[in-house]
Amino acid sequence: MLLNTVKTIKIAILDLNNGAANEGMRCIREMLANYGKTNNVKIVSREFEVRNKEEIPSTDYDIFISSGGPGSPLESETSNWENLYFNWIKSIEMWNNNQTNSQKKQVFFICHSFQLACRYFKIGTVTKRKSTAFGVFPIHMLHGAEHERIFAGLKDPFFGVDSRDFQVIEPNEEHIQKIGATVLCIEKERPHVPLERAIMGVRFNEYMIGTQFHPEADSIGMSMYLQREDKKQTVIENHGFEKWKSMMEQLNDPDKISMTNSHILSNFIRESIKELNFN
Numbered sequence: 001m002l003l004n005t006v007k008t009i010k011i012a013i014l015d016l017n018n019g020a021a022n023e024g025m026r027c028i029r030e031m032l033a034n035y036g037k038t039n040n041v042k043i044v045s046r047e048f049e050v051r052n053k054e055e056i057p058s059t060d061y062d063i064f065i066s067s068g069g070p071g072s073p074l075e076s077e078t079s080n081w082e083n084l085y086f087n088w089i090k091s092i093e094m095w096n097n098n099q100t101n102s103q104k105k106q107v108f109f110i111c112h113s114f115q116l117a118c119r120y121f122k123i124g125t126v127t128k129r130k131s132t133a134f135g136v137f138p139i140h141m142l143h144g145a146e147h148e149r150i151f152a153g154l155k156d157p158f159f160g161v162d163s164r165d166f167q168v169i170e171p172n173e174e175h176i177q178k179i180g181a182t183v184l185c186i187e188k189e190r191p192h193v194p195l196e197r198a199i200m201g202v203r204f205n206e207y208m209i210g211t212q213f214h215p216e217a218d219s220i221g222m223s224m225y226l227q228r229e230d231k232k233q234t235v236i237e238n239h240g241f242e243k244w245k246s247m248m249e250q251l252n253d254p255d256k257i258s259m260t261n262s263h264i265l266s267n268f269i270r271e272s273i274k275e276l277n278f279n
Helices: 023-038 080-097 112-121 173-179 219-227 229-239 241-251 257-261 264-275
Strands: 009-015 043-049 063-066 106-110 125-141 158-169 182-187 199-205 208-211
Touching (some): 023 043, 023 219, 023 264, 112 158, 112 208, 125 229, 125 241, 158 257, 219 229, 219 257
Parallel strands (some): 009 043, 106 208
């Protein structure tokens, strides 16, 4: 399908920030706007506030991006909004599994959404970290991930912005194989630390994929954000000056966050649009 034959692409953004302002949402909005302009594609997006307003998109959308967000991905268990969210995932699964639906729905899960999706699909154990992961870290691909289309153009390892108090560990290998999922990447090697490395990316099925880091993070915007005096002081108070300085240096490295930002979600959007069938 040629892109110039596409009139409108409808994208639903599931906002899991619980009403809090978030840089990730800005990054997603800007990425969609820039992608549409650069590729001469008309993208119409709508945001759904999942946690605080219990808004859930219908299957009328072509592509879905589910954001990160604050708080615990465990405490929401049995909550009404989580039940609605999991029912939404199930509805997309049912749509995609229906052979009469030629136009499949593609989904990308980010951080908090990824942790929830790992619970839904029973990928591994979701647990609280001993300390907050905050900064720019290397992410290592696993065998076979070099063929994953959303990683096209990236080196191994590549770098991602991490900001989380929880993690997905202890992959359920038998179940992962049973449902046809693939663990794509893990966090950096830490031979001096006797802790299992977190799962950082999973292809849950042919149409659903996600990362525990933030592929939407952009270097320029994040750099400006962290240089705001209030945000700078918050980072220094919580993580120390050296962490703030290190993040600034790595955000300005063109081979790190800029590289990840320009590939993963853009690759996902491009490949998702290619798969659409408007005939």
